[in-house]
Amino acid sequence: MAQQGVDPRRLQVYADSRREEFEEKLAALVEIPTISMDPERKDDIRRGARLAAQFIEDVGGRAQVVDTPGHPVVVGELDVGAPRTLTIYNHMDVQPAAIEDGWQHEPFLFRKVGERYGGRGTTDDKGPALTALLAARFAVDSGIPLNIRFLWESEEEIGSPHFESFLKPRRAALRTHSVLVSDTIWIARGRPAVSTGLRGLQSATLRLETGARDVHSGLTGGAARNPLVELAALVNECYDVRTGRVKIPGFYDGVKKARKSELDSFLSSGFSIPAFKSAHGLRKLRSKDRRVLVENIWAKPTFEVHGFVGGYSGPGVKTAIPPSAEVKISMRLVPDQSPAKVLKQLRDHVRRKNPDAEVIPDAALAPYAGEFEGPYADAARQAMIAGFGKKPAFVREGGSIGAVVTMKKHLQAPIMFLGLSLPEHGYHAPNENFDWGQAHGGMKAFVSYFQRVSQL
Amino acid sequence: MAQQGVDPRRLQVYADSRREEFEEKLAALVEIPTISMDPERKDDIRRGARLAAQFIEDVGGRAQVVDTPGHPVVVGELDVGAPRTLTIYNHMDVQPAAIEDGWQHEPFLFRKVGERYGGRGTTDDKGPALTALLAARFAVDSGIPLNIRFLWESEEEIGSPHFESFLKPRRAALRTHSVLVSDTIWIARGRPAVSTGLRGLQSATLRLETGARDVHSGLTGGAARNPLVELAALVNECYDVRTGRVKIPGFYDGVKKARKSELDSFLSSGFSIPAFKSAHGLRKLRSKDRRVLVENIWAKPTFEVHGFVGGYSGPGVKTAIPPSAEVKISMRLVPDQSPAKVLKQLRDHVRRKNPDAEVIPDAALAPYAGEFEGPYADAARQAMIAGFGKKPAFVREGGSIGAVVTMKKHLQAPIMFLGLSLPEHGYHAPNENFDWGQAHGGMKAFVSYFQRVSQL
Numbered sequence: 088m089a090q091q092g093v094d095p096r097r098l099q100v101y102a103d104s105r106r107e108e109f110e111e112k113l114a115a116l117v118e119i120p121t122i123s124m125d126p127e128r129k130d131d132i133r134r135g136a137r138l139a140a141q142f143i144e145d146v147g148g149r150a151q152v153v154d155t156p157g158h159p160v161v162v163g164e165l166d167v168g169a170p171r172t173l174t175i176y177n178h179m180d181v182q183p184a185a186i187e188d189g190w191q192h193e194p195f196l197f198r199k200v201g202e203r204y205g206g207r208g209t210t211d212d213k214g215p216a217l218t219a220l221l222a223a224r225f226a227v228d229s230g231i232p233l234n235i236r237f238l239w240e241s242e243e244e245i246g247s248p249h250f251e252s253f254l255k256p257r258r259a260a261l262r263t264h265s266v267l268v269s270d271t272i273w274i275a276r277g278r279p280a281v282s283t284g285l286r287g288l289q290s291a292t293l294r295l296e297t298g299a300r301d302v303h304s305g306l307t308g309g310a311a312r313n314p315l316v317e318l319a320a321l322v323n324e325c326y327d328v329r330t331g332r333v334k335i336p337g338f339y340d341g342v343k344k345a346r347k348s349e350l351d352s353f354l355s356s357g358f359s360i361p362a363f364k365s366a367h368g369l370r371k372l373r374s375k376d377r378r379v380l381v382e383n384i385w386a387k388p389t390f391e392v393h394g395f396v397g398g399y400s401g402p403g404v405k406t407a408i409p410p411s412a413e414v415k416i417s418m419r420l421v422p423d424q425s426p427a428k429v430l431k432q433l434r435d436h437v438r439r440k441n442p443d444a445e446v447i448p449d450a451a452l453a454p455y456a457g458e459f460e461g462p463y464a465d466a467a468r469q470a471m472i473a474g475f476g477k478k479p480a481f482v483r484e485g486g487s488i489g490a491v492v493t494m495k496k497h498l499q500a501p502i503m504f505l506g507l508s509l510p511e512h513g514y515h516a517p518n519e520n521f522d523w524g525q526a527h528g529g530m531k532a533f534v535s536y537f538q539r540v541s542q543l
Numbered sequence: 544m545a546q547q548g549v550d551p552r553r554l555q556v557y558a559d560s561r562r563e564e565f566e567e568k569l570a571a572l573v574e575i576p577t578i579s580m581d582p583e584r585k586d587d588i589r590r591g592a593r594l595a596a597q598f599i600e601d602v603g604g605r606a607q608v609v610d611t612p613g614h615p616v617v618v619g620e621l622d623v624g625a626p627r628t629l630t631i632y633n634h635m636d637v638q639p640a641a642i643e644d645g646w647q648h649e650p651f652l653f654r655k656v657g658e659r660y661g662g663r664g665t666t667d668d669k670g671p672a673l674t675a676l677l678a679a680r681f682a683v684d685s686g687i688p689l690n691i692r693f694l695w696e697s698e699e700e701i702g703s704p705h706f707e708s709f710l711k712p713r714r715a716a717l718r719t720h721s722v723l724v725s726d727t728i729w730i731a732r733g734r735p736a737v738s739t740g741l742r743g744l745q746s747a748t749l750r751l752e753t754g755a756r757d758v759h760s761g762l763t764g765g766a767a768r769n770p771l772v773e774l775a776a777l778v779n780e781c782y783d784v785r786t787g788r789v790k791i792p793g794f795y796d797g798v799k800k801a802r803k804s805e806l807d808s809f810l811s812s813g814f815s816i817p818a819f820k821s822a823h824g825l826r827k828l829r830s831k832d833r834r835v836l837v838e839n840i841w842a843k844p845t846f847e848v849h850g851f852v853g854g855y856s857g858p859g860v861k862t863a864i865p866p867s868a869e870v871k872i873s874m875r876l877v878p879d880q881s882p883a884k885v886l887k888q889l890r891d892h893v894r895r896k897n898p899d900a901e902v903i904p905d906a907a908l909a910p911y912a913g914e915f916e917g918p919y920a921d922a923a924r925q926a927m928i929a930g931f932g933k934k935p936a937f938v939r940e941g942g943s944i945g946a947v948v949t950m951k952k953h954l955q956a957p958i959m960f961l962g963l964s965l966p967e968h969g970y971h972a973p974n975e976n977f978d979w980g981q982a983h984g985g986m987k988a989f990v991s992y993f994q995r996v997s998q999l
Contacts, residue, residue: 189756272762286761290860299824300645303971304847305742305942306728308875309787309839310819310828316848319775320784328776331765363766368755368866371899372766383765391760392772393862394854404746404871404905406849407971410824415860419764443827449860486761515759515863 093229093538101225102530109217109526110204112142114197116179116213117206123158123180123245132158132241135179139239142217146224150237155249158241162261165223169232173540174263174498175223176490177216177270178243181208182515189517202523210512212243214521215269215529218507222533231534233541236263240490243270246288246450247489251497258497265463265540266494269529271484271506272514275357279471279479279532281464282504286388287420287454288487289429292447293318293437298410307408314412315398317441322414324440325433326390331373331383333390333418335436341424345386349459349481353381356480366510385483388429389419417449419485426451452487455495455502463503466539470505474532505532549685549994551929557681558986565673565982566660568598570653572635572669573662579614579636579701588614588697591635595695598673602680606693611705614697618717621679625688629996630719630954631679632946633672633726634699637664638971645973658979666968668699670977671725671985674963678989685990689997692719696946699726702744702906703945707953714953721919721996722950725985727940727962728970731813735927735935735988737920738960742844743876743910744943745885748903749774749893754866763864770868771854773897778870780896781889782846787829787839789846789874791892797880801842805915805937809837812936822966841939844885845875873905875941882907908943911951911958919959922995926961930988961988 121135122128136152136159143150143163150163158180184194184207191205192198198205204214216239223235238261240250254261273280295314302311326333333339345353358381364372374380383389397412399405418429434446458464459481471479484504495502507529513519577591578584589608592615596606599619606619614636640650640663647661648654654661660670672695679691694717696706710717729736751770758767782789789795801809814837820828830836839845853868855861874885890902914920915937927935940960951958963985969975 288761288862290862292860297826300972302823302825303942304845304849304873305744305875305940306970307819307823307825307840308845308847308941309843310830310836311823311825312827312829313784313848315851316778316784319848319851320779322772323776323779328769328772363763367758367763367767369758369763369767370753371768373768374766380766384763387765389760389764391764391862391864392769392775392854393760393860393864394771394856395775395851396856398848398850399871400850400852400856404748404849404873406744406746406847406873408847408849415855417760417860417862419761484761485764486759514762516756 102527105221117197117208120195121180122183123242136161139179155253157249160253161239163237165227165235169234172234172263174236174266175219176238176268178212178240180241180244205520209521210508211514212270215507218526218529219533222530226537231538231541233537250490251493254497263500265500266502268504271504272508276509278357279475280356280482281467281479282484283457283459283481284483285455288452289426290417290449292413294413295444296411300410301407304406304408311408313408318414321441335432337432343422352481356482384485388421391417420454422454422456452489453492455491463501467503470532470536473535474528558983561677573653573664576651577636578639579698592617595635611709613705616709617695619693621683621691625690628690628719630692630722631675632694632724634668634696636697636700659976661976665977666964667970668726671963674982674985675989678986682993687994687997689993706946707949710953719956721956722958724960727960728964732965734813735931736812736938737923737935738940739913739915739937740939741911744908745882746873746905748869750869751900752867756866757863760862760864767864769864774870777897791888793888799878808937812938840941844877847873876910878910878912908945909948911947918999919957923959926988926992929991930984
């Protein structure tokens with residue numbers, strides 16, 4: 088098959104020239120607070136989707152804002168009539184953000200300092216989406232024979248509750264040869280990383296009621312049961328907080344242990360304990376062994392406690408015993424664990440340990456295992472070299488992207504990840520940012536990837 | 544010594560005739576929200592203290608509102624020039640209350656339904672204080688040779704932080720032959736109870752910081768430490784939540800085991816498991832054995848968890864790991880445990896189990912052991928018979944009254960408890976109430992007690 092040539096100098100000149108446009112468009116997207124978690128932002132999300140659709144039209148595509156029972160999905164097309172189609176997934180919704188959380192500027196005012204772009208959504212995921220869009224225009228203008236479709240959803244940060252009901256009835260119209268997701272994070276600047284797997288999730292609230300109202304710990308203490316600390320005991324019977332080892336019987340049955348070659352690849356990603364600690368503001372970790380840590384965050388499931396509800400949480404100590412309490416928990420899952428099976432194991436375990444406690448399931452997402460090898464992995468490897476001058480490390484992602492599992496199921500096409508975010512970009516954290524270096528290299532990487540997959 | 548006679552019929556007529564006055568005065572006191580925990584109620588507390596002083600003057604006494612660095616103490620005197628003085632301790636401050644907590648009427652509007660008086664403070668402790676006041680007037684008018692002094696403080700519900708600095712410099716002026724405290728609860732209506740001991744208290748906040756900000760449980764889960772659940776593990780290493788048994792080394796060293804005769808007396812109090820459960824709205828208890836339960840609440844120390852701070856407590860589950868967390872704990876102590884010693888044992892235990900956790904002490908109150916036998920106990924026994932027609936059970940109080948320990952130390956006089964509250968009065972709970980039966984019988988009991996101690 089003939090290799091369609093892209094002149095690297097022309098691509099370099101194009102990327103160099105896009106900076107102003109990139110900054111203007113990113114600023115416009117960031118300044119619309121598309122917080123999917125906040126019901127009051129429904130109109131902002133719609134406004135954000137319309138602007139995103141407009142940007143697709145600006146580069147010569149067709150785009151529409153497709154309604155769902157929740158927030159809309161933007162579907163865009165740069166259809167060049169080529170035999171092959173690539174679908175690029177990004178999302179336009181963002182995490183909540185408030186100046187009180189520790190932001191050094193208003194999170195929804197775009198702030199440019201040199202090559203760094205501050206604001207909620209810059210790196211997750213508006214910056215990477217725009218980078219892919221500008222790369223797609225260059226690809227089309229250069230005659231790369233590839234139809235490029237954009238799926239930009241607005242519910243990623245809330246677990247994509249309506250993405251399946253959007254995708255399933257449209258799966259014929261949205262048929263694609265492969266999918267590219269750009270919503271993942273490198274381990275270290277200068278060392279590209281390609282994710283080949285995602286952890287799944289099963290979250291739940293455990294609830295226990297032992298009385299009808301607050302009781303006086305003097306009058307009843309010693310006789311009254313305490314739901315807060317019974318839940319504390321229960322979560323301690325679910326896992327060992329020092330090692331993270333989950334004690335729920337059967338929990339590890341589905342876990343496919345990472346191969347040695349995979350762990351070696353994880354370690355080649357530039358993962359460093361001091362950098363990891365500093366990126367996340369962590370003092371001490373559960374282990375001092377790099378191999379244990381990368382395996383723990385990418386290839387092992389977790390049990391985690393996110394909050395207790397019930398009792399007194401004001402200043403000082405109020406000595407009442409509450410009548411009921413809740414604990415918010417989640418389990419990150421790895422291939423081939425199943426959320427439904429794990430939920431059942433949790434229910435059984437809770438029933439045995441504290442029959443009065445109730446398990447109220449919350450979000451469920453299957454884990455995802457992608458391709459580590461093959462033509463798409465090769466294309467991704469070459470793309471990262473073209474964009475950033477270095478071979479990527481194949482790693483996994485500790486988090487979950489619900490839409491990926493849905494796309495795998497209904498589009499039945501290979502899915503590859505070309506993420507551009509860096510640890511210091513503050514994903515989900517205050518002072519989130521993106522930078523021109525990643526956008527510039529990203530454009531070149533995307534163009535290289537488009538060219539290669541057009542030839543498959 | 545000649546027995547000063549009180550005509551029982553005259554006392555009966557007096558008590559019968561006081562109902563309207565009692566209700567009017569109680570209503571006036573209850574409708575001033577003297578919440579010592581709420582800094583915005585400072586003026587209300589002062590207003591409440593002034594009204595209380597006025598009531599003492601209304602019955603022919605002298606009274607003053609004595610300032611402290613916190614809330615004031617009302618000191619009243621009905622001085623008949625007798626050789627003996629009795630000091631009666633009550634308190635005018637109340638627990639917080641809000642209609643949202645489950646009140647069926649505004650907590651600071653007095654509500655009279657038949658013989659039942661609803662409102663915050665009716666039973667704890669404004670009703671008993673007024674009962675003693677009206678009894679004291681009768682005693683004086685009847686020529687009982689006893690000077691009666693009132694100490695009505697306004698910081699009981701916050702652990703009496705300034706009571707010692709009030710009392711210590713005045714201990715000569717406030718010299719007394721004995722003290723009567725009316726701030727305790729019977730175990731069952733119709734079965735008077737006299738408390739002979741109080742549990743002490745050491746409360747504290749345990750705090751653990753493992754990071755600088757919320758982290759994403761996908762990106763870091765498995766490597767990041769979780770301060771919330773490490774604290775949950777820590778409190779589970781402090782005690783066994785099923786039995787209540789405390790695991791802190793040395794914790795039980797100071798505990799004086801209750802004698803068999805004392806446990807028998809506890810059991811004769813009318814303590815019933817169904818009544819206890821229903822009074823406190825509890826579904827199941829830590830034991831089904833009455834003897835275990837009364838020993839647990841009156842004669843054994845506790846470790847209790849009152850609340851966790853940190854993480855997410857809104858609807859659903861947010862899967863972040865918080866950077867720091869706190870747990871509010873308290874230990875109820877029994878004779879002869881010492882708060883300072885127990886605090887040191889806790890610190891040592893925490894240091895061993897989780898060296899990164901911090902112990903921030905809160906309130907400390909020594910336990911109190913009073914007289915089970917002797918002339919004052921005899922007077923209390925006879926008083927309950929005179930007021931309610933039944934011998935009281937000598938029990939202990941599971942709660943703490945800080946001022947009692949302070950009075951024992953500085954007044955060095957015997958302290959006796961004549962409480963009038965019932966379990967169904969909702970002490971510290973929504974829909975707190977008092978009733979005319981307890982006020983009426985209480986007046987007769989107090990007069991009997993005054994008469995007897997005037998003769999000692």
